[in-house]
Amino acid sequence: MNNLGFALDGAWRVLLAGLALGAGLPILFALGIRSLAWSAAGPAPRVAGRVAGYGLFAIVVLGIALGITFVVATGFGKALSFEHLYPTIVPKH
C-alpha cells in the first residue's frame, strides 16, 4: 500500500471517531440543555427533564474523562484498548 492508501485508511477512522465523539458528545450536551430548559418550562418543574438532562451531562463528562485518560496514558507510553468494550489501559506495543 502507498502513502495515499495509508492516509485515506487513517482518515476515515479519524472521521468516524471524530463524528462519534467530536459531534456526538456536544449534541448530547445540547440535548441535556434542552431537557433542563423543558423541565423548567412548565408551571410545575418536570422531574423527568432534570433526570434526563443530568444523565446526558454525565455521559458527556465520561467522554471528556476518557479523552483526558487517553492523553495521560499516551504520555506515559501506554495505550487505551477497547477490546473489552469498556476502555482499559494497556502497555503500548
Next chain:
Amino acid sequence: MTFILWQGVRHPGDHHGVTQATAILALVIVTALAFDFTNGFHDTANAMATTIATKALKPKTAVALSGVLNLVGAFLSVQVALTVTNAVVKIQNSDGTPKGSLTADGGEALLLIILAGLVGGIIWNLLTWLLGLPSSSSHALFGGLIGATVAGLGWAGVKWNGDGSKLDGVVGKVLLPAVLSPVIAGLVAAVGTWVIFKVVAGIALRYTEQGFKWGQIGSASLVSLAHGTNDAQKTMGVITLALIASGHWTDTKNIPLWVKVACAVAIALGTYLGGWRIIRTLGKGLVEIAPAQGMAAQSASAAVILASSHLGFALSTTHVATGSVLGSGVGRPAGEVRWRVAGRMVLAWLITLPAAGIVGALMWWAGHLIGGLAGALVVFLVLIASATAMWLRSRRIPVGEHNVNDDWVPPAEQARLPERVAATVAN
C-alpha cells in the same frame, strides 16, 4: 581554569574543536527553546480563539488556562520523541542516535543543520504571526529542517515518501495529513453545529449561554492539554538529539530532566503571551462565532486530535482547529464564512513548508560558508535581527487583549455597506 588552559596549549586543535562545538550547542539549545516559545503563542488560538471570541472566558484568563494546561501536558509526555526528525529527514538512525557521518568535530555538521532548520521555522512562525495567519508550527519546523538538510546533505538527505510499509516521509507525515485533517475536522464541526442549532432552537438564551460556556471551556482545555503533550515533545527531541550529537548525552531512552522542564516552561510561557493577532483572525476573522458553534468547533478539534494521535495519524493542531472553525461556520444556519480570509490562510499553509525550507537552506549556507562558531553566530544574529524587526513592525498596529474582539469589519465601514448590515440584522 589553569588546567583547561594547559590542556589548550597541549592540544590546541582538539580543545578548540570541543569548545567551539559546545558554544554552537548552546546556540542550538537557545534557538530550540525560542522555537518552542513561538510554537506556544502561535498555537494559543487553536485552543482559545473561539472561547475568547464568544466571551466564555476573559482573554487573559483564557491564555492563562491554556498556558497552565500546556505546561501540565508537556510534563505528561514521558514518552521519548527523540526520533521526531525521522519523519522527514535522514539525520538520525532508527534508534534516535545521530548518523555517524554527522558527529565528527563534536557534531558540528548536525548542529548546523538543526540550528538552520530551527531558525527557518522561527522566522516563518514570526512572519505568519505578524500577518495574523494561523499556520502550522510543525510544518514550519519540518520545512526548516528539510531546507537545511537539502542544503547540507543534498536532496537524498530528505525522506520524501517513506518505504511503503507505513505512512511516512514528507508526503505521508506532512502533506497528506495537511490536506485531509482540516476537511475531517470541518465535517465533524459542521455536523455538530448544524444538529446543535436544531436541538436548541427556541430555547431561552439563559440556558444555552451558560451551558455552552462550560462546554467551550471543557473542550478548549482538552485541546490545550493535547497540544502541550504533542508539541513540547518535538523540541525536547530536537534538543536531546543535539546533546547526543555533541557527546553530552548518550541515553536514547530518556530525556534530561532540565530539557523537559525548559521546554515545558517555554511552550507554556509562549502560550500565556498569547498570539493575539492569530487569535483575532481565528476567533473573529473567519466566521462570527456563537457559543454553540464555539463548543462544536472545539469539541471537533479535541476529538480529531486525540483520535488521530490514537491511530498514529500525524497532523497539525492548527489545521484541525482552523478546519473546525470553518466547518462550524458552514454548519450554522445562515452562518457567514469570510472565504477571502480562509483563502489567505490556505495560501499560507501551502507556502509554509517551502518558505521555512528556503530560510533554513539559506541559513545553512550562510553558516557553512562562514564556518564554525562564527557561522553559527551569524545565523543566530540574523534570527535576532529579523525577530526584532518583525516585533517592531507589529508595534505599529498592536493587537492585544484590549482589541482582540473588536469587530472584524469596523462599524464605520459597515454603515457604508447597507447590504452587510441587513445581513447582520437578519442573523
